[in-house]
Amino acid sequence: xxxxxxxxxxxxxxxxxxxxxxxxxxxxxxxxxxxxxxxxxxxxxxxxxxxxxxxxxxxxxxxxxxxxxxxxxxxxxxxxxxxxxxx
Numbered sequence: 001x002x003x004x005x006x007x008x009x010x011x012x013x014x015x016x017x018x019x020x021x022x023x024x025x026x027x028x029x030x031x032x033x034x035x036x037x038x039x040x041x042x043x044x045x046x047x048x049x050x051x052x053x054x055x056x057x058x059x060x061x062x063x064x065x066x067x068x069x070x071x072x073x074x075x076x077x078x079x080x081x082x083x084x085x086x087x
Contacts (some may be wrong), residue, residue: 007068008040011073
């Protein structure tokens, strides 16, 4: 499966604790990555400066659903289920 063009759910919903160019300490859940273009494309896609966590995340039907809204809902639920506050 390939990413849905302009979706960006994986660049918004999850928290990322590693360095991202433009975001020295990563990003919290719900915050747009500094590397997203206005049309929701990753400026780092395919570059060695892209965080490993981003490179390893692969789209799949369960996560992506039928729309960007489905993907956001899935990733927000996953974020909530795995947050340290929940443990």
